Amino acid sequence: MADLLGSILNSMEKPPTVGDKESRRKAREQAARLKKMEEQEKKRKAEFRRKMEKEVSDFIQDSLQQKRKYNPMGKIERSILHDVAEVAGLTSFSFGEDEESRYVMLFKKEFAPSDEELEAYRKGEEWDPKVAEQRRRLKEQAALEETESSQTKKAETCPNSNYRDKYSHLIGTSAAKDAAHTLEANSTYGCVPVANKRDTRSIEEAMNEMRAKKRQKQEGDSGARSSSSS
Structure with missing residues (x-):
C-alpha cells in the first residue's frame, strides 16, 4: 500500500517553483500584448479601408475629376487602396522608385492613361x-x-x-x-574573221588540189635534175 501511494505521488506534477511562476506570468503578459496589437492593427486597417471607400466614392461621383493622386503611403495601405479601387471599377497604379516615396494614382475607366502618360509618371515627370x-x-x-x-x-x-x-x-x-x-576585222592587224577562216571546199576538191600541187612539185624536181645532168 505504501509503495502504491509513493508511485502515485511521484507521477503527479510537482508544484511550480517561484522561477517557473514568473516565466509563465511573463509569457501570459506577452501573449496578451500581441493579441492587443493584432486587434489594434486590424481595427486600424478597417478604419483606413472605410476612409478609402469614402474617398473613392466621392472621386467617382465627381464628374470634374478624371484621376486622383495620393500621398506616399506604406505597402499595406497601398494594397488596401488598390483593392478598394478594383472593387469600385477603377484603374490604379503605384509609382515611385523608393519604398518611402511610393504613391498610388486612381484613374476612371473612361480616362485610362496612355503608355506615354504612364512612362512620364514612372520617370517622376508631370503629365x-x-x-x-x-x-x-x-x-x-x-x-x-x-x-x-x-x-x-x-x-x-x-x-x-x-x-x-x-x-x-x-x-x-x-x-x-x-x-x-x-x-569587219582589219587584216593589217592580223585579225581575220572566223567566217574568212572557214574552208568551204568539199573533200574531193581539196584532195584534187593537193594531188595537183604534188604533181607540180614532182615535175619541178625532175626538171631540175635533168638540167643539172646535162
Missing part, C-alpha cells in the same frame, strides 16, 4: 496633355519627312529616262553591242 500632343505631332512630322526623303533618294538612284535615248545624238540609235556585229 501635360498639350505638351504630349505637340511631341506626338513632331514625331509624326519627322516620320513623314524621313519617308519622303527615302522615296526621293530611291527615285534619284533609279532614273525614269533611258540613257540611250538621252545620249542618242552621241552614240546613235544602235547600241554598241548591236553595232559590234557589223564590224
Whole structure:
C-alpha cells in the first residue's frame, strides 16, 4: 500500500517553483500584448479601408475629376487602396522608385492613361496633355519627312529616262553591242574573221588540189635534175 501511494505521488506534477511562476506570468503578459496589437492593427486597417471607400466614392461621383493622386503611403495601405479601387471599377497604379516615396494614382475607366502618360509618371515627370500632343505631332512630322526623303533618294538612284535615248545624238540609235556585229576585222592587224577562216571546199576538191600541187612539185624536181645532168 505504501509503495502504491509513493508511485502515485511521484507521477503527479510537482508544484511550480517561484522561477517557473514568473516565466509563465511573463509569457501570459506577452501573449496578451500581441493579441492587443493584432486587434489594434486590424481595427486600424478597417478604419483606413472605410476612409478609402469614402474617398473613392466621392472621386467617382465627381464628374470634374478624371484621376486622383495620393500621398506616399506604406505597402499595406497601398494594397488596401488598390483593392478598394478594383472593387469600385477603377484603374490604379503605384509609382515611385523608393519604398518611402511610393504613391498610388486612381484613374476612371473612361480616362485610362496612355503608355506615354504612364512612362512620364514612372520617370517622376508631370503629365501635360498639350505638351504630349505637340511631341506626338513632331514625331509624326519627322516620320513623314524621313519617308519622303527615302522615296526621293530611291527615285534619284533609279532614273525614269533611258540613257540611250538621252545620249542618242552621241552614240546613235544602235547600241554598241548591236553595232559590234557589223564590224569587219582589219587584216593589217592580223585579225581575220572566223567566217574568212572557214574552208568551204568539199573533200574531193581539196584532195584534187593537193594531188595537183604534188604533181607540180614532182615535175619541178625532175626538171631540175635533168638540167643539172646535162
